[in-house]
Amino acid sequence: MAEAVTAGGSPAVCYADRAFSVAARIVAHAQVAEQTFRIRLECPTIAATAVPGQFAMVRIPSRNDPLLARPLAVYDTFAEGRHADFIYLVHGKFTTALKDIPVGDELLVWGPLGNGFDLPPVDHLVLVAGGIGNTALLALGRERLGGATYGNPARVAPRARRVTFCWGARHAAMFADVDDFRAAGMEVHLATLDGSAGRQGTVVDLLDDVIAPEEPSLRVACCGPEPMMAAVTQWAQRRGVPCDVSLEAPMACGIGICFTCVAKVRDAEGGWDYRRTCIEGPVFDGSSIVW
Ligand SMILES: Cc1cc2nc3c(=O)[nH]c(=O)nc-3n(C[C@H](O)[C@H](O)[C@H](O)COP(=O)(O)OP(=O)(O)OC[C@H]3O[C@@H](n4cnc5c(N)ncnc54)[C@H](O)[C@@H]3O)c2cc1C
Numbered sequence: 001m002a003e004a005v006t007a008g009g010s011p012a013v014c015y016a017d018r019a020f021s022v023a024a025r026i027v028a029h030a031q032v033a034e035q036t037f038r039i040r041l042e043c044p045t046i047a048a049t050a051v052p053g054q055f056a057m058v059r060i061p062s063r064n065d066p067l068l069a070r071p072l073a074v075y076d077t078f079a080e081g082r083h084a085d086f087i088y089l090v091h092g093k094f095t096t097a098l099k100d101i102p103v104g105d106e107l108l109v110w111g112p113l114g115n116g117f118d119l120p121p122v123d124h125l126v127l128v129a130g131g132i133g134n135t136a137l138l139a140l141g142r143e144r145l146g147g148a149t150y151g152n153p154a155r156v157a158p159r160a161r162r163v164t165f166c167w168g169a170r171h172a173a174m175f176a177d178v179d180d181f182r183a184a185g186m187e188v189h190l191a192t193l194d195g196s197a198g199r200q201g202t203v204v205d206l207l208d209d210v211i212a213p214e215e216p217s218l219r220v221a222c223c224g225p226e227p228m229m230a231a232v233t234q235w236a237q238r239r240g241v242p243c244d245v246s247l248e249a250p251m252a253c254g255i256g257i258c259f260t261c262v263a264k265v266r267d268a269e270g271g272w273d274y275r276r277t278c279i280e281g282p283v284f285d286g287s288s289i290v291w
């Protein structure tokens with residue numbers, strides 16, 4: 001297995017070496033929110049090995065445009081590790097084409113890729129999503145509450161006493177399958193910019209409302225647009241608590257060759273260097289990112 005070097009100087013595994021490239025049959029595909037679709041793929045090798053925070057590169061085999069696969073977070077796995085679900089927002093060429101691909105067709109899927117979330121002991125885990133960033137977080141919350149295991153062999157996750165999920169979106173119609181988070185036992189809080197669901201304001205406003213100032217052993221895990229993740233990282237720094245961020249950098253190759261996906265990450269000497277989100281992320285310590 002290849003190794004890359006992280007910002008802190010410690011070796012990072014090159015996850016592409018243990019990913020699978022498969023033709024995965026679509027077993028379910030439906031709209032779940034405004035411009036948002038959920039797709040279930042039969043991909044046993046990927047579903048059985050993925051851990052929360054990992055992603056797959058997905059491509060439509062019948063099309064050459066777009067030629068390159070796109071990264072999608074593994075939302076959850078089902079059917080004893082035979083199926084993996086992905087939720088996507090219709091955004092550009094790939095997702096516009098994907099929404100019309102019917103059940104029964106196949107997609108080319110390569111994964112699981114990326115590091116996924118680490119599992120330090122935590123009392124209260126706060127998951128913070130902006131927009132479609134929820135997709136990286138459901139499995140982590142389920143795992144930490146003991147509701148599911150992931151990986152092969154299944155990794156042992158220290159239980160959190162409590163998992164709170166804070167989700168911000170432009171308006172109510174953009175929340176997709178929010179009941180998945182409730183069903184997993186998480187406390188769910190919503191914020192919308194127009195006030196059509198939950199608190200009116202940003203997800204950072206929401207954090208101030210729902211997280212008491214003196215929480216023991218708090219940890220934040222966050223995914224969403226970059227400015228939102230920067231604001232959540234600053235919020236966590238003000239509280240003196242760790243914040244993991246899952247970056248959604250555009251990716252071309254997914255295997256560390258093209259440097260499309262780089263992020264500026266601080267090093268131990270006080271400088272920074274470019275790190276590839278596809279093989280050294282997508283999960284980083286938020287305080288290490290030069291936002
Ligand atoms: C690790 C990871 C996990 C992801 N998981 C999901 C997921 O679960 N669901 C989901 O809907 N999306 C997810 N994304 C984002 C998704 O891969 C991109 O939005 C992808 O570009 C969509 O492809 P497209 O062809 O539809 O749009 P494109 O044609 O690629 O993009 C349209 C426009 O958006 C810009 N753009 C593309 N990607 C980004 C980006 N990441 N940030 C800002 N601007 C961008 C492009 O420059 C272009 O102008 C994830 C990204 C990463 C890196």
Ligand code: FES
Nearest residue numbers: 254256258259278
């Ligand atoms: S996507 Fe090519 S190096 Fe990361």
